[in-house]
Amino acid sequence: MSETIKTDVLIIGAGPVGLFAVFELGLLDIKTHLVDILDKIGGQCAELYPEKPIYDIPGIPLITGHGLTEALLEQIKPFNPAFHLGEMVTTVEKIGDPAFRVTTDAGKVFECKCVVIAAGGGSFQPKRPPINGIEPYEDKSVHYAVRKMEQFRDKRLLIVGGGDSALDWTLNLRPLAKRLTLVHRRDEFRGAPDSVNKMRALVAAGEMDLKIGQVTALDGENGVLKGVQIKGADNSIATVACDTILPFFGLTMKIGPVAEWGVKLENNLVPVDTEAFETNVPGIFAIGDINTYPGKLKLILSGFHEGALMAQKASRYVFPDKRVVFQYTTSSSSLQKKLGVN
Ligand SMILES: Cc1cc2nc3c(=O)[nH]c(=O)nc-3n(C[C@H](O)[C@H](O)[C@H](O)COP(=O)(O)OP(=O)(O)OC[C@H]3O[C@@H](n4cnc5c(N)ncnc54)[C@H](O)[C@@H]3O)c2cc1C
Numbered sequence: 001m002s003e004t005i006k007t008d009v010l011i012i013g014a015g016p017v018g019l020f021a022v023f024e025l026g027l028l029d030i031k032t033h034l035v036d037i038l039d040k041i042g043g044q045c046a047e048l049y050p051e052k053p054i055y056d057i058p059g060i061p062l063i064t065g066h067g068l069t070e071a072l073l074e075q076i077k078p079f080n081p082a083f084h085l086g087e088m089v090t091t092v093e094k095i096g097d098p099a100f101r102v103t104t105d106a107g108k109v110f111e112c113k114c115v116v117i118a119a120g121g122g123s124f125q126p127k128r129p130p131i132n133g134i135e136p137y138e139d140k141s142v143h144y145a146v147r148k149m150e151q152f153r154d155k156r157l158l159i160v161g162g163g164d165s166a167l168d169w170t171l172n173l174r175p176l177a178k179r180l181t182l183v184h185r186r187d188e189f190r191g192a193p194d195s196v197n198k199m200r201a202l203v204a205a206g207e208m209d210l211k212i213g214q215v216t217a218l219d220g221e222n223g224v225l226k227g228v229q230i231k232g233a234d235n236s237i238a239t240v241a242c243d244t245i246l247p248f249f250g251l252t253m254k255i256g257p258v259a260e261w262g263v264k265l266e267n268n269l270v271p272v273d274t275e276a277f278e279t280n281v282p283g284i285f286a287i288g289d290i291n292t293y294p295g296k297l298k299l300i301l302s303g304f305h306e307g308a309l310m311a312q313k314a315s316r317y318v319f320p321d322k323r324v325v326f327q328y329t330t331s332s333s334s335l336q337k338k339l340g341v342n
Contacts, residue, residue: 003109007033007082008318010102010112012089015043018118019072020133024311029337031295031316033112033282035104037123039086039220041060041143044289045119045300047251052100059302068300078340084108088123090289092261098283098317115316117263117270117279117286120305123182125255127249129160140223142245146173149162154178156241161248169246170199174208177285181240183230215245241262241321257289266292276313277306283317 009025009098011018014036022032040046042047045065053062063071087104091117095101102110121327126144130136134142146152146169157177159170162184168191174180182199189196196199201209213232217237227241255268263270263279265287272278273292278285287310288303296302315324329335 002102005033005082005108005110006184007110007112009030009314010031010035010089010100010110011081011116011118012102013043013118013120013213013288013290014038014083014085015118015120015288016045016072017120018043018116019069019076020304021116021118021287021307021310022076022079022081023072023328025210025314026076026081027329027338028311028315028318029338030311030315033084033110035087035089035102035108035110037082037086037088041073041083041085042066045069047124054300056299056301067219072183078338088122088257089257091255092284094262094281094283100283108187112313113283113318115284116310117258117261117290118139118288119199119256119258119286121288122258122290123254124251125254125256126247127252129247129249131218133218136223137225137245138153139217139221141220141225141243142247144247149173149176152176152244152246155244157181157249158183158240158245159241160184160217160245162186162189162191163250164191164195165248166246167195167199169248170208171195171202173246174202179209181211181242182213183211183213185211185212185214185238185239186233206304207242211240213238214258218245252266252330269286272306275309277310278313311326 009029011032018034025032032328046069050066051064053064063073075077090105091103092276093101100112100115103340153176154171157180160183170182185247188244203209211230213230215228217229224301225243229240263281269292270290272291272293277287287306327335333342
């Protein structure tokens with residue numbers, strides 16, 4: 001286990017709402033660290049609809065999911081938040097009044113005054129492909145995410161899927177792999193046309209293989225893979241030797257470990273008050289899509305509002321002796337100083 005990281009507030013989830021919370025907390029001099037399971041920042045905006053336009057962000061007639069994430073990152077830059085990506089918060093333990101110890105599946109330990117759950121619909125989890133007997137191979141020969149590319153150097157890789165993740169990892173891992181085969185059930189791809197063209201050029205040059213069909217059986221033992229069987233559209237069976245499979249069948253959202261953090265749940269959502277968006281545990285807040293209260297709308301703008309009110313209450317825990325003075329960014333020179341604009 002690594003050294004304990006101390007911070008004022010630990011934010012679980014780096015979606016748009018977690019990001020804006022950094023801003024509201026930062027204006028009140030509260031330091032933040034953010035943890036997200038995804039290897040990128042932006043939550044649903046980045047993972048589910050980076051190129052789709054959003055039309056209901058106040059004052060911004062049109063912005064894409066990616067554009068909003070970039071704009072929020074620019075806005076919170078003055079507060080220099082620390083990101084811990086590709087890690088899932090697994091436990092939240094009360095150690096003071098309030099104070100919490102939070103751990104991740106990568107073994108990181110945080111101690112903080114407050115926890116802000118901005119976990120959206122919960123954790124994005126990979127969809128398991130329908131291959132009998134795949135479980136014993138998971139995390140040994142079958143991986144649903146690429147945490148470290150080096151892990152796959154000199155491997156005979158089989159990437160399965162037809163979307164952007166499958167194509168991007170095909171292009172990125174091919175130079176490292178001993179041999180790479182992409183398997184997709186049909187000869188049409190959902191991924192970006194440019195990636196499809198690059199992949200086809202590599203196949204034409206004999207630098208990788210493309211198989212059209214479905215993986216139907218795995219050959220190996222004790223989680224160590226030797227090869228797979230692939231059934232083609234014409235029902236022919238081909239055998240491909242490989243030692244690692246990376247299936248990219250999309251993601252589903254599951255509530256995940258939130259259920260074990262001692263906060264009350266209601267239909268897999270976290271009930272909060274509407275004064276501070278605090279849970280039943282003082283010092284643990286829930287903002288954005290993960291919370292519920294009468295009249296809740298799962299909109300980004302609701303989450304922004306919730307973050308602003310949460311920050312006011314959090315500051316009372318972080319600085320119990322300090323009186324919070326309400327100020328506008330337009331006219332407060334002290335806020336402008338924090339933002340680096342004055
Ligand atoms: C296709 C689509 C279009 C949409 N269009 C609009 C729109 O036009 N306008 C609008 O206002 N809203 C829209 N929404 C809804 C909007 O995206 C959500 O309201 C918003 O993303 C919620 O933000 P959030 O930060 O609360 O959660 P999310 O964006 O879901 O982010 C939560 C993050 O928490 C992480 N997380 C969860 N559990 C853990 C854990 N245990 N440890 C670490 N990290 C964890 C997740 O990986 C995720 O990245 C749309 C949604 C979709 C799917």
